[in-house]
Amino acid sequence: MAPADPPEDAPPTREEEGVVRPDELDYTSSERVAELSDGRYVVATDNDDAPSAGGSDGDGDSDGEVPSDDRGTLARQQMARYVSESDADYGVGLTAAFDGDIAQHEQFTDDVAAAFGELVTWYVEQIDTEASPSEAIGILLLASNTTVTYPANTLAAVLRDHDLTPDDSIADLIEALRDEPFQIPPNE
Structure with missing residues (x-):
């Protein structure tokens, strides 16, 4: 090693203004960074708690994809934040599968009855039925043994x-x- 070279365990230094190389960042010691696996990290972008690797054991999938359980947990956390940040008393953000098709519905309101009515009407409009939405709601309530x-x-x-x-x-x-x-x- 030449005398001007820093020791191997010394953190890298910036040589140029405005450009940062990945090896110049010491992101692994930050409490806002959680490691998923070798070279894969989750970085918190808000002022909330430190990120979680979602219970991952650090191995990850063999194809480099985030396990579906981790993706589901992250999606639920993001949706919870999105719905809770609305100014409405009642909020719904829903993604559902209907016979292989994916449909999404979101609604924010201060009227609890309107929220429920719109949600069940949207739901029955997604199913394949010849019945009107009001008939389909009644049929589904009866078939589900839900007492009204x-x-x-x-x-x-x-x-x-x-x-x-x-x-x-x-x-x-x-x-x-x-x-x-x-x-x-x-x-x-």
Whole structure:
């Protein structure tokens, strides 16, 4: 080794302004860097906690790809941050597979009922059905054995919609509903 050369274990020094070579960066000692495997790192780009290698053992996949479990964890973390940064009281960011096709839905609102209604309507619009969205929602709720409890005044609205009074019989209600689906709440 020539006398002007630095020792081998000394950190490299910059020789030129404005350009930084990879070997000039000592990124491995930073708390904002986590090693995935040899030569592969995760670098935190925000002011939150130090990054995690996602529980990886450092070996990684043989083809150099990030394991799908790690990608899923990272995607969930990013989506959680994205949804939580909205100014709305309720937020949904959803990616779903429907018969091999991928669909995405996102919504931010301060109205909890609107959030739920839009979400289930979007869901049934993605499935292959000849039923209308309102019929499909009803069918799915029945088929999933999900119990739904409606306020008692909902029935009064249905009776009014069909010009029925408390003096009419159950048979009159059945007859009124015979040619059309039973809808709660009724059309307004």
